[in-house]
Amino acid sequence: MIPTLDSYAPFVGQNVLRQLRQLSAPLRGASVVHVNSTRAGGGVAEILHRLIPLQRELGLDASWEVIEGDAPFFDITKGFHNSLQGQPVAIRPHQLEHFLEVNRQNAARLGDALAAADFVFIHDPQPAALLRFTPERRGQWVWRCHIDASRPQRPTWKFLRELVGGYDASVFSLAAFAQPLPHPEYLVPPAIDPLSEKNVELSESEIAATAERLGLAPDRPVLLQVSRFDRFKDPVGVVRAFRMVRSYLPAQLVLAGSSAADDPEGEAVLEQVREEAGGDPEISLLMLPPDDHRTINALQRRADVVLQKSLREGFGLTVTEALWKRRPMVAGDAGGITLQVIPNRTGFLVHTPEGAALRIRFLLQNREIAAEMGERGREHVRENFLLTRQLRDYLTLMNALAQGAGELIELDA
């Protein structure tokens, strides 16, 4: 069942819900169309599944369209994605033409809904060219970039810039991700849903059962890192830190990620991690299906300390999830992690395996301080990184777009 706005009251309080209702009043009846490239899988679809019913409940005429494309189209857009994140990817002219052609076909299919909408949110690069093929549009068009585009490959960015430059505004997750564009660039940090499978409260018995199923001993502390096997997440550094901890204290390490079967680089990193772990029975390398959210949830709740020892990071939603579960964090001093892990308050920022080991030992031996950090982390997420805050940002943004570019916008009663 899809949660209603009132389901969030226990987490954020009535003041926040009242604010959402008041802020949405001037937008009642406005048609809002979100467009992305998939209805299932991935963080964007996850958020839209929750956000759109809430926008509807608030009186907006919100809908969600998904573009259709063939396999070569999605190969190209995967290339865009990697390339925007800085990986060198060669995209050939005929591929760019195919990308535009698929967008043109989708614009013809979705044309009326898009042209008539008051607000159109185009998520990520896949449908970015819809604007070009919707000349008779009446509403405001916003390009929502969920990707860390702080260091894009220039040829890809130049191509995309031509497409997204014509939008009325764009939205990035962090200031560091934004690229120069000829329109207002809004910042809306990501958020987690406290009612999703990944974050919902679990019973102690379910957490214990999951730990047992995964072979974790109940009597030793668990250290956990949830991430892809990617060298920027530094899983090898995590194993080294764990070794240093183990020479002082008993502990178990879990590195949980998705299967790296379709990712040659991931496979190589996983092999390196295996080698570094050297068959240590206290180190578990778990390959979980990408949608096994409940297992991840249980692992995060079972962990005594959660690690995210990234060398580079986008926002780091796994950090948000762990903080929400009151886990103290030991994390890399990188990207959006620094907005979440506040040194000595919600965890520690580290730069080396040695630093990580020292902080882990501190947290394992100072349980009260660890618990206080966990509570602070929970409150930090409650205030700043829950879905209701993201919903508020979108409503504020739409009000601002509807009213003009002023710094102070007064809405009527």
Add this chain to the structure above:
Amino acid sequence: MRSPDPTPFEVKDCALITLALGRTAQTLRELRDRVAEVPLGSLRHHMLESKLRPSFDDPELPNDFALWALDALRDLELAERLSAIDAALLAEGETLRQRLLDVLEDRLAEEPRLDAARPGHEFHFLRSQLVVYPTDQAAGDPRALAELLPRFSLGGVYLHFVESRLRPPRGEDDFSTWLDDWGETGQALRERLATVDPMFGSLRELRSRIAAAVDGNGAAR
């Protein structure tokens, strides 16, 4: 004959949306250069409106410039001096910019060895739009206002108690302006509110201090 009561205090709320300005600084010198050229609205954002932005409420450093000096430049002296700049100077427009520039230039003159922030820790200049909207809350008299204050949203606290001080001509909080119309009836509450420093701490703490002051039992009295 008693004059008619003033009109009720109508509570408003606000929400902030942040925008990237597309300008960054990696060194103190770059920070100085950017502070000299960015719109005043950007300085207002980093000095004051950041209280409404999703971020951790630092209990010690009250503005983004001071936080960056400490976190990215590791310059404690500069952080302390930037912390001491009163955001209320925003009411005087360019005076705030000049005060910031004075502090930054003094530091550049006395400490030539200053380091750059590591990659990924640059200062990103932002600006914001504040959307103000009516609520269904109102206070008919000073007693009702005192009861309502502890339940204000953080946006309401910011708008009526902080941002209002930057608005001419009175440059004071909206509550005090309204209480003025109540003569002696409003004077006691007005005096208690005057004991609360509006620029210090997070909005949550500020709301607690306001609540303690109007309750009459708190430390702020």
